[in-house]
Amino acid sequence: MKNNKMTFLTLLNNYHLIEIPALQRDFAFGREDTKTKEKRIKFIKSIKNILVSDEEILHLDFIYGKTIDHQIFVPLDGQQRLTMLFLIHLYIAKQNNDVQTFERLRRFSYNTRMSSRDFCHKLIDEHWVNDNIFKQPWFYSNWKKDSTIRGMVQFIISLQDELFGIDFSMATERLERITFTFLDVDNLGSPEELYIKMNSRGKPLSDWDILKSEIIENAEDKEAVGLWLDQNFTDFMFKINSKTYEVDESNRFEGILYRFFKNIIELEEINQSKKGNNIDIITVFNNAKSLIEFIKNKEEEIEKDLIENQFIVESSIKDLLDILIKEKDLESSEKELLNIYYHFAIYKKPLNKDDMVNLVQCLRIIRNIQESYRNQNDIMIESIKGMTKAINSGNILEYFKSTDLKDLKFGSHSAEQVAEERLKAKLITENNEIAKTIYEIEKHPYLSGMIGFLLLLAAKDAKSLSEIEYTIHLEKQLKYTYQLFKSRFNENGIINKKDMLRLIHKYNILLSDHFPHNNGDIAENMLRDKSWKKFFRKVISDDEQYLNAMRTLLFEEKQQDNFMNENEELKFKWFILSENLIEIIGKIKEKYYDGKDYLAGIDWSQNRFTSKIYDIPLYAIYLRNKHYLEDDTYWLNKEGKSYLAVKESNIIITYNYKDNVFIVKDGKEDRLVSSIEKLENIIRNA
Structure with a gap:
């Protein structure tokens, strides 16, 4: 089985004919139901981004099939994607009157119905690019009964709508940045036999079956690799998955197995900076195996270290296991957590005690940062690379303490949390007692690691995190400030809303000047837990007024009264x-x-x-x-x-x-x- 990254035009160049087999389903991506329409428009917009940019890249996953007589490629999975690529390339070729591309596109055909095949030929030969195809003189009325043709026309209409007005002069070249992973399955019988080939659960070959076959075929010890995939790997994934599947849902579990390896491939692409190039499938297998063995062997030790250090991330192993069996694409924060374990499992073997300490500190820091910002998938690669650089330093606390951290960019509000983690790294490495206090406060479920505002409140004269230095006074004041905070907030937010309303009444001027506002009344805002979290962030990210407001409003009523008495002009x-x-x-x-x-x-x-x-x-x-x-x-x-x-x-x-x-x-x-x-x-x- 051969595995290559490929473009649509390259695939056409490699074969005399690309033929959609009779056993494949009709082209469904042009259906007019709401869900399909949303998917279609989303896909075309991603194509549009390719056409108007010199930097965008789009990868469409696996397309696999069978070669006949070294000339004809019959796709067994990916028919929908190939049809969309055919229509997109044809639409752009029509815009540019690209005769050379027309000739290459003649190699794409349907063997489902004669009408579908003839329609594809007519699309190439006739003029229609900005017109209603249904009204063309060459369009036979009985073609409307062919669901594949109807779907193609609807897809073209969406292309006409979404791509209207853009510059097509460089479009053909830019389409070369749309790739897929091409699998040519050899020596497995005729196309019909392969397509209907049943595995042990009576289902057609899945993406997982194809990927597993590729791994085994490329392995030196095929029997041992196959045995590990069928027994050790499958048993492990069953064990950590609490879900039960009906007989007709076995494809869902196979999808989890396939997605696990897909996530490993993506991490390898990021860590090796080889996006768009081939990743060795045996390297992926070996690393996936190492990750699973690492989890099985180190799970108890990691949990023990997390508990002993009183970190907030006691559940991080469970979080990791949930990621491994997730049925949908991972969020950027989930990929970042997976990458930490992956890195220690692959590149830090064998782990010594210092490595374990560094691992749990990495988990603690990434958890704090993730809790404080909105996931932004567009900078996911950059954030993973930045965190990997920190891991490679060998001591993440020293790295945070001594570097400028410019490589750590996670998304909205993450800069403030990164600055906070830098301060905490400095304090933790300087004094064990304040380290214990920091770990304890980070565990408060309402704060979830975001404690910078409490550090500022505890510091006597500091106006920003960068001004804070360790002192005995800071250590004692931080404990005191935290106790005051706990008297106001529990895991659900405000403990006594009636008491909070009393504060609003008494100090409404000060609150109105400093509290984050929406278009509603301030009391309504101040009783929303989300608003308080914004306020905490404002304390460390804006100017001194938020810090003063926090000091005077939350903790000491005597201080509040003094403030109001000293500010009659404001009052x-x-x-x-x-x-x-x-x-x-x-x-x-x-x-x-x-x-x-x-x-x-x-x-x-x-x-x-x-x-x-x-x-x-x-x-x-x-x-x-x-x-x-x-x-x-x-x-x-x-x-x-x-x-x-x-x-x-x-x-x-x-x-x-x-x-x-x-x-x-x-x-x-x-x-x-x-x-x-x-x-x-x-x-x-x-």
């Missing part, structure tokens, strides 16, 4: 200018205004958040300064609507946003009041 920098409160809030922002009463408030705009939550609380501040109200007289219900209770009375005040009026409830009737003067009289006389 009263917004004021009432007219009788319509809703028109005032956020519209005027001045330090002082002679002759007017000052009112705390916020700067309101559509891009930040609405002022709905502030009308009554701000008015309460105003009234307290008039000595009409006691401190705790306003609150929010769970819908976020604010209320004001007048002391020693039954009066409740809310606000109607639609009509811009206060609603006064006294248990008898509701009164609508638009004048602040009238409202003050009601409160004064209550």
